[in-house]
Amino acid sequence: xxxxxxxxxxxxxxxxxxxxxxxxxxxxxxxxxxxxxxxxxxxxxxxxxxxxxxxxxxxxxxxxxxxxxxxxxxxxxxxxxxxxxxxxxxxxxxxxxxxxxxxxxxxxxxxxxxxxxxxxxxxxxxxxxxxxxxxxxxxxxxxxxxxxxxxxxxxxxxxxxxxxxxxxxxxxxxxxxxxxxxxxxxxxxxxxxxxxxxxxxxxxxxxxxxxxxxxxxxxxxxxxxxxxxxxxxxxxxxxxxxxxxxxxxxxxxxxxxxxxxxxxxxx
Amino acid sequence: xxxxxxxxxxxxxxxxxxxxxxxxxxxxxxxxxxxxxxxxxxxxxxxxxxxxxxxxxxxxxxxxxxxxxxxxxxxxxxxxxxxxxxxxxxxxxxxxxxxxxxxxxxxxxxxxxxxxxxxxxxxxxxxxxxxxxxxxxxxxxxxxxxxxxxxxxxxxxxxxxxxxxxxxxxxxxxxxxxxxxxxxxxxxxxxxxxxxxxxxxxxxxxxxxxxxxxxxxxxxxxxxxxxxxxxxxxxxxxxxxxxxxxxxxxxxxxxxxxxxxxxxxxxxxxxxxxxxxxxxxxxxxx
Numbered sequence: 001x002x003x004x005x006x007x008x009x010x011x012x013x014x015x016x017x018x019x020x021x022x023x024x025x026x027x028x029x030x031x032x033x034x035x036x037x038x039x040x041x042x043x044x045x046x047x048x049x050x051x052x053x054x055x056x057x058x059x060x061x062x063x064x065x066x067x068x069x070x071x072x073x074x075x076x077x078x079x080x081x082x083x084x085x086x087x088x089x090x091x092x093x094x095x096x097x098x099x100x101x102x103x104x105x106x107x108x109x110x111x112x113x114x115x116x117x118x119x120x121x122x123x124x125x126x127x128x129x130x131x132x133x134x135x136x137x138x139x140x141x142x143x144x145x146x147x148x149x150x151x152x153x154x155x156x157x158x159x160x161x162x163x164x165x166x167x168x169x170x171x172x173x174x175x176x177x178x179x180x181x182x183x184x185x186x187x188x189x190x191x192x193x194x195x196x197x198x199x200x201x202x203x204x205x206x207x208x209x210x211x212x213x214x215x216x217x218x219x220x221x222x223x224x225x226x227x228x229x230x231x232x233x234x235x236x237x238x239x240x241x242x243x244x245x246x247x248x249x250x251x252x253x254x255x256x257x258x259x260x261x262x263x264x265x266x267x
Numbered sequence: 268x269x270x271x272x273x274x275x276x277x278x279x280x281x282x283x284x285x286x287x288x289x290x291x292x293x294x295x296x297x298x299x300x301x302x303x304x305x306x307x308x309x310x311x312x313x314x315x316x317x318x319x320x321x322x323x324x325x326x327x328x329x330x331x332x333x334x335x336x337x338x339x340x341x342x343x344x345x346x347x348x349x350x351x352x353x354x355x356x357x358x359x360x361x362x363x364x365x366x367x368x369x370x371x372x373x374x375x376x377x378x379x380x381x382x383x384x385x386x387x388x389x390x391x392x393x394x395x396x397x398x399x400x401x402x403x404x405x406x407x408x409x410x411x412x413x414x415x416x417x418x419x420x421x422x423x424x425x426x427x428x429x430x431x432x433x434x435x436x437x438x439x440x441x442x443x444x445x446x447x448x449x450x451x452x453x454x455x456x457x458x459x460x461x462x463x464x465x466x467x468x469x470x471x472x473x474x475x476x477x478x479x480x481x482x483x484x485x486x487x488x489x490x491x492x493x494x495x496x497x498x499x500x501x502x503x504x505x506x507x508x509x510x511x512x513x514x515x516x517x518x519x520x521x522x523x524x525x526x527x528x529x530x531x532x533x534x535x536x537x538x539x540x541x542x543x544x545x546x547x548x549x550x551x552x553x
Contacts, residue, residue, distance in 0.1 A: 052431060083433035093424035096447045105442070106432040155428070162432060 001068070003028045003166060003196045004049060009063035011041075011048060013056065018044050020220045022063070026213070031188065031197040033207035033228065036217035037243070042200045045217065046168050049198065050085040051078050067166070083110060086164030090171045092151035094143035094158075099135050102143045102154060106162035121161050128194070129157035130187045149180025153187065160195075167191065169199040173206065185210055204247045208232055216240045286518070294515025297508040306512065312478040314498065314506040321509040323516065325480045329395070329488035330464055330517070332481065333474065336399025337406055337463040342456055344403070345410030346445075349452075352411065353418035354426070354440050372408035379405055380472030393475035396484045401469055406459035413458065417451020418444060457528050461521055467492035491517045 004026040011019035019041050026032050034042040044053065051072060053059045065072050067085065075081050083106070095102050103122040104112075112118055122139070126132040131153040135146070143154055152172060159167060169188075173181040188210045191197060201207050207214055208228060215225040216237075224237045235241040298306045301321050309322020352364060379401060387397040421444050429439035445452065467490075475487020476497060489497075495510050495517075502510055 050431065052427065055427070055430065079433040079435055081433075082431055087431040089424055089428065089431075091424055093422070093428040095425060095428065095443050096449075105429070105434075109429075109432060109434045109438060109442075158428075158432065 001028050005066045007064045012060045014058040022222045031192045031211045032213040033211035034200045040217040041220040042217040083162050085166045086159035087168045088172050094151050100139040103161045125157040125161040129153045166196045290515040294512040297512040326491045326494045330490040333398045334464040337402030340403030341406040348411045349414035353415045376468040380469040383473035394485045395488045398474040402463045410455045410459045413455030414452045417448040421447040
């Protein structure tokens with residue numbers, strides 16, 4: 001079953017044609033990585049999937065984006081869409097309130113009032129985001145007092161607390177140190193069994209490591225989409241091949257993590 | 268060269284110091300002479316009686332009630348305006364609303380007074396209510412401008428985070444953005460409070476100025492500031508001293524208000540207040 005199915009998607013910011021004729025499919029409970037150079041439209045595309053682009057003045061979207069066969073751009077209630085399609089941002093953005101209230105914000109927004117139920121949801125979400133053990137004794141402490149990596153996992157827990165069907169992550173580790181990054185990557189690998197995930201990343205190793213499918217964006221176009229392994233080993237499009245070879249041989253990528261992509265490419 | 272900057276920086280501290288010395292230096296001995304209880308708790312202000320009586324409790328109560336009334340009227344309107352200007356206002360409308368607010372800040376208080384005499388006094392007489400409404404309007408620009416600035420300083424990611432969880436616009440703004448701006452908003456309210464308690468001219472023109480205990484919102488009232496201005500012109504001797512002591516009392520009130528700002532913003536009472544407001548709002552909605 002297709003979780004997301006996007007056809008003929010075009011997006012304009014005023015005069016700028018930011019997404020050009022995108023076709024994109026994503027299966028239920030799969031992790032799809034969106035890769036590509038900065039400004040290629042991958043974050044913009046991600047934000048069409050929960051209509052966050054609606055907040056941008058002068059942004060026009062054409063084409064169809066279907067979530068389980070429902071066109072999300074004709075849905076009467078955007079908040080319900082955003083409840084079903086959660087989002088985690090590049091910079092950790094905990095709310096200026098306690099750890100508990102952060103996670104409970106979503107459920108409360110959607111009408112959960114009972115203290116008991118909230119406590120259950122908060123604990124489960126924090127466990128799913130692999131941060132429960134670190135914060136269980138400081139649920140009443142301000143979320144701002146957590147470290148950057150913990151804040152980002154808290155934001156993931158906050159997104160999970162409204163039980164979304166899909167989770168969108170916009171470069172969730174780019175503002176974090178390598179250790180926190182590793183923790184979040186591990187967490188994402190665990191989430192793949194429960195959630196459908198779309199993740200934007202600059203980091204090829206990350207894409208190769210955690211995703212089932214990968215989509216390569218360039219200058220507003222979706223150049224190629226396929227199985228991650230396939231796309232990295234045998235890219236069909238030469239633009240993909242060029243981008244991947246440059247990225248993995250670039251010094252910062254090479255020393256970031258000794259993963260087996262260069263070897264795979266060589267083989 | 269650095270010395271010049273230092274002296275410039277010192278000037279305002281020096282001025283405050285001099286005001287302190289003058290007011291408290293001549294006010295406190297007078298209060299002692301009249302008797303602390305007679306002065307602060309006395310309800311009879313009859314400076315020309317023999318013997319005279321200098322009780323300023325009616326004026327203290329008047330100042331407090333009129334200021335409180337101004338806050339009750341001005342703070343909700345001011346904060347809601349600031350939220351609208353900072354988070355919801357289309358830019359075309361903003362270009363029209365913002366200068367309006369700025370203009371309000373620049374109007375001399377005597378002009379406010381005329382407005383009050385023409386528009387409020389016919390409806391509510393010269394009374395505490397008229398003074399409260401007028402002061403509520405006068406503190407709007409202070410509250411709006413400062414609250415808007417602190418609301419705009421809240422990173423957009425917080426708002427996006429709330430919206431991405433499925434919260435609607437106003438829930439995101441009141442539940443996340445406003446609490447994030449709370450220290451600035453509280454500072455704005457306190458500054459507005461200071462402005463209201465210190466306002467003189469506009470209050471004199473609409474408050475009635477009877478130096479007696481007010482018994483209802485539609486009764487006339489005399490504030491501490493009004494007391495000083497109305498009688499300073501002809502007062503002499505102990506009467507004059509008593510007016511200066513009234514000024515000293517007012518000054519102490521203002522000091523207390525200013526000193527409370529860091530206490531309130533540091534503690535949690537601010538967020539508790541906002542949570543209470545949120546609950547009240549929810550209660551009203553259901």
